[in-house]
Amino acid sequence: MAPPSGADPAAALGRADPLAAEASLAGLEAGAPALRRRLLRWWEHHGRQAIPWKLRPDGSPPGDGEALDPYPVWAAEIMLQQTQLPVMLPYWTGWMARFPDLEALARADSQVVLLQWQGLGYYARARRLHQGARQLLAAGGPGPVVWPRDLPGWLALPGVGRSTAGSILSSAFDQPYAILDGNVKRVLARLIASPRPPARQLAGFWQLSERLLDPERPRVFNQAVMDLGATVCTPRQPRCGACPWQGDCAAYAAGDPARFPVKDAPRPLPFQVIGVGIVLDGDGRVLIDQRLQEGLLGGLWEFPGGKQEPGEPIATTIARELREELAIEAAVGEELIRLDHAYSHKRLRFVVHLCRWISGEPQPLASQQVRWVRPEDLGTYPFPAANARIIAALLERLQGPTSGSEADAGGGSGQPGASRSAA
C-alpha cells in the first residue's frame, strides 16, 4: 500500500506490519549490538547515580545476574508510575521506614497506608500495592514469601502491568524483560522518527524495545535507556550533542528531534468551581467525610462540598451540597480561602467558606462516613493535596487571628489577604 520507502525506518513502523519493529531496527544504520555498546559506554560515565533499591544492602552495586530484594523494587516501581524519580524518592524513603518489608505492609491498616501515600497522587496505586502484599503473603502459606520470577507471576498482582513487571524483573533479578515507559517511548520514537503517536503503535514499540534490550545485561541496559531519556533525550530540548545514538537517530537526521514523539491533539480541559464548607459546631469541631472507595481520590477524606451550578451563588452551592450530601442545615459564613487546582483531565477552583452547623445529624449520603473532628486532629486523616492547603488556612485562622486585623471578623471576605495565606 505505502510507496516503497526503501530504508526509511519511520515508514516501516508507520505501517501495520507485524515485523515493523524488526524492519525499523534493521533500517537503522547500526544493528542492536552496536547500539547497546554505544549506550552502555555512555552510561558508564554519564548514567545517573545509583538508586537505593538497585543496590545491595551494604550500598554497593550488584553484579550482573545478582538478585536483589524485590520488595523495595516493587514499591519503587509502583511509585514511579507517572511520577518522576526525584518526586517519589522521599515518599519511597518514608514508605520503607514505615513498611520495611512485605509483612509489615500486609498487616498495616489501609488508612495508615493511604496516609503514607498522601500527596503522591494516583491513590489506587497505594491500595493495589497494599492488596498485592496481602495477596502474595496469603498465596505463600507458612515460611518465607515466594516471589514471582516470571511475567505472569507479576502481572497477577494488582497495579502491575507489563512495563512495571519488566522493570521489576530486570531490576531485581536481572532477567531479560523489556520495558516501555515514557522515557523509552520517547527515545524509540525519535530513534526511528515514528510518524504516529506511540500509543497507536504499542505493539511495534514493544517489539523494538525487546529487540534492542541487551540480553546479557538487562538491568543495566534498561536503566541506561531511562537515564538517556531523563537526562539527554528530554521532551523539550534534547541535548543531541551528548547522545551516544546521535548518529543512529532518524529524528536527529530529520533536523527536528523535539517534534517526536508525535502526539494527538489535546482536548480542552473542563473548568469547574467547587463550593466547600468548613462546618463548625458549637464545640469548635469540624465536619469531614471520607470519599467513596472507588473513583477520584478514593478512600481519602475531604471537606464536604460540590459543583457550582450555572448562575448559582457560591453560598447557595455550599448550603445545597451540605443538604444533599449530609442532610444538614448550615449557615454559610465568610470565605476562608480559594484555590485553583489542576488535575490532568480538569481544572477546579475551590471556594471555601466557614459555616456554622444549625441542625441535622450528618449522614454519609454520598460518602463512606462522616465525622466531627477537632481541627488539631486533621493531620491524622489522609487528605488530597488541595485539602491540605485548606487545613493549613483553617489552622492559621483558628490559631493566629491576633495579627492586628480584628476588623476581619466582621466579614472582610473580599480581602485578597485571605486567599494569599495559602501561598
Add this chain to the structure above:
DNA sequence: AATCCGGGGGG
C-alpha cells in the same frame, strides 16, 4: 481505542 486517575517539575 478512549477514558479515568494526582500531583509536581520545568521550559
Add this chain to the structure above:
DNA sequence: CCCCCAGGATT
C-alpha cells in the same frame, strides 16, 4: 501557562 511524566485498569 502548558506539557510532560519510570502506567494500569476499566469500558
